[in-house]
Amino acid sequence: MTIHHKMDKPDHRNRLDSMAQGVLHTGMNRPEGPLKVTGTATYAHEDHQPGMLHGVLVRATIARGTLDGVDAAAVEKMPGVKAVMWGEKFPRNPAQGTANKAPVQGSSDIYYLGQPVALVVAETFEQARHGAQSLKLQVTETKAVTDPYADDIEVERPDGKQSSQGDLDAAMQDAAFIVDQTYTTPGHSSAPMEPHTAIAWWEGDQLHLRATSQMLKYNKNEIADAVGIPAKNVHMKSPYVGGGFGAKLGISSDAVTAALAARELGAPVSVAMSRQQVFEATMRRSETVQRFKLAADKNGNLIGIGHTARVSQLPDESFAEPVTQATPFLYRGENRETSLEVVRVNATCAGSVRAPGEAVGLTALEIAMDELAVAMGIDPVELRRRNIPLKDPSDGRDFSSHMLEEAMDDGAKTFGWADRKSGKTDGDWMIGYGMSSAVRVNMIGKSAARVTLNPDGTVLIETDMTDIGTGTYAILSQVAGEMLGVSQDKIETRLGDSDLPESAGSGGSWGASSAGSSVFLACEKLRQDIATKLGCDEGDLTLKDGVATAANQQTPLTDLIGDAPMVVEGEITPGETMKERRQATFGAFFCEVGVNRVTGEVRLRRMHGSFAAGRILNAKTARSQCLGGMTFGIGMALTEELIQDLRDGHIVNRDLGEYHIPVNADVPQLTVNFVHERDPYANPMQAKGIGELGICGAGACIINAIYDASGVRVRDLPATMDKILPGLPDL
Secondary structure, three states: OEEEOOOOOOOOOHHHHOOOOOOOOOOOOOOOOOEEEEEOOOOOOHHOOOOOEEEEEEEOOOOOOOEEEEEEHHHHHOEEEEEEEOOOOEEOOOOOOOOOOOOOEOOOOEEOOOOOEHHHHHHHEEHHHHHHHHHOOOEEEEEOOOOOOOOOOOEEOOOOEEEEEEHHHHHHHHHHHHHEEEEEEEOOOOOOOOOOEEEEEEEEEEEEEEEEOHHHOOOOOHHHHHHHHOHHHHEEEEEOOOOOOOOOOOOOHHHHHHHHHHHHHHHOOOOOOOOOOHHOOOEOOOOOEEEEEEEOOOOOOOOEEEHHHHHHHOOOOOOOOOOOOOOOOOOOEEEEEEEEEEEOOOOOEEEOOOOOOHHHHHHHHHHHHHHHHHHOOOOHHHHHHHHHOEEEOOOOEEEEOOOHHHHHHHHHHHHOOOOOOOOOOOOOOEEEEEEEEEEEEEOOOOOOEEEOOOOOOOOOEEEEOOOOOHHHHHHHHHHHHHOOOOHHEEEEOOOOOOOOOOOOOOOOOHHHHHHHHHHHHHHHHHHHHHHHHOOOOOOHHHHEEEEEEOEEEEHHHHHOOOOOOOOEEEEEEEEEHHHHOOOOEEEEEEEEEEEEOOOOOOEEEEEEEEEEOOOOEEEEHHHHHHHHHHHHHHHHHHHOOOOOOOOOOOOOOOOOOOOOOOHHHOOOEEEEEEOOOOOOOOOOEEEOOOOHHHHHHHHHHHHHHHHHOOOOOEEEEEHHHHHHHOOOOOO
């Protein structure tokens, strides 16, 4: 039996708050945790198959041109080499998230330096790597566009990405206070711990693929389209994924080439990207150039907001970093303009990196808001409070819920914002404080899960949903345990198998709420069936610790199941509630930094985030997601910068030695609070996404604190010492 539920109406029932098991929201440990910490959870590259061969990708050495041929004969004579492959089915770059079709293919056309153009397959990895490094490419080089900042570069303004209300120019002229500044952010890499890997093998016309994938529902269609077979002939497995952050949303070169090679050679083939290839050949976050215009009256009320952003992308790719996504609805202001511009460059493909849009767009907006607060001489919290809109200013829709003020108040109290003192020093360190708002659009995706209640009282949850380190195994187990009154040791959750019911997948902060809602719906139907057997209404039924209670009568759950398993599939589909109401999650960041008056070095001393994201399903995994997002924000503010040589577009710092993600010494003890919220417009669980909210605006908080400490306003991120030192006061 399948229960379909479309979110056309708000669900005010708040059913989960009336359950009795008491496991939901708690910081329950991950069920798969022991497997991961003991090394017995097998990731993609560890699922070796009998007779497996190894493939190594060969990178293009020019930024634009054609691959006319390869010197295959010389490499094929090398020890252990089984094949040298290249051709029109090789993908140029990964598929974008939810593409649901093959990525752009054709290795004969070279669009960026580092593009995978060939594959060498051998008996061992070392032999394949040697062959790949030895393969000579025959190329014809043509002129490349590698500088996104060039004055003469052609600029596209995509339809649907431009909007205007009122008269912003007039508002700027009439305003008592204005900000008109340009902010730049560099490119970023997802840099997941687990590199992209795929192992492919064929059984007749059936393709089996063990891969590092976030969204199997889409990925199986992408790989099928890429190799030219029906999607029903693809079986994918990704039960454990070592981080994604958007880099593994779509199928990449590793999966496609492994499948092609395995079919040609009649043997399993593994293709694992090196760290350098992950940086070059997967996805980057585009650099941005953003101009903000803010206009406020004498009372601190915004009367105008303008946001123009420029991003870069490969030719033929429709994705453009949605930089202006939050600007239309975060703050009030009747005169508004937003514009997104795209320039085409020969560089690594731009795609979704954790919190696409708000991660960089909100960072610039929140720095601009701080500049406005300074110009007005007003507390930055108070400025934001005065400009919280009652409705979405861009279209007049009501918010499904709006918790920015509550999050700011909670964060300010926890951090001790009112007690901060300007001009504080600690030896050579100038101490400063900063804050910023957090916001992220909220959504769900179509998602299904099957829940089986076995005669022995155990529960099995099945869905192709993935766990990329976010805690899906725990969350789905908790939802089922809470609804069915079953302890966690009696629940098994199976994920990451394309043969299971199709979920929304991991991405867009919709995984937990979408997959969780499908489990909730299935369990709700099981509760109704149990209530029918007891002769009571489902609302009068209590399930706890394997016992059903109704009308003061207690019955073991196993007595009600019968001899055959009770099986229900639940499916959630987005509906009118996403259209009728503006849905978003909100939060606030507060931090203290030290700026060295001699060197310009910045040290984050403490940082706090308060977040409202609907019902929190697991306090521990949700907190971990926020800590991870805040750490992303620290990197964005202080260390992370994808450096591309503008002469040929190649990535200079294409490994973790030179791409500086924050390490332990950069991250102080972070604290996180969750503000109580229930949003009936979001889904039946009244939960919202949390994974990306923690990064949105976090970097701005630090940049604002740097200004408070030193008087240096950094508008070109990251805030490295060379950008701070020239503006420091004389000793």
